Amino acid sequence: MCLCLTICSSLAPSPTKLALCYILDRLMHHCHLLEFDGRSYRLKEAAEALARKTQST
Incomplete structure (x- = not known):
């Protein structure tokens, strides 16, 4: 399993997010x-x- 998938699946508990x-x-x-x-x-x-915003105020 890819490291990014491992991190993502630990952060996403719902089936849709997984x-x-x-x-x-x-x-x-x-x-x-x-x-x-x-x-x-x-x-x-x-x-x-x-x-520009900070100069104009």
Whole structure:
């Protein structure tokens, strides 16, 4: 059993959530994970929006 599935099943006691964990485990098993170095655009834009908001008040 995959570590992520073990963690997910311990956090999800209901049958529906457990089924979702199995589905996600199968999807993760058959996909390619991409990791990117550097800062994400969402974090950058959120920081800029927060800076604009604090400057305007």
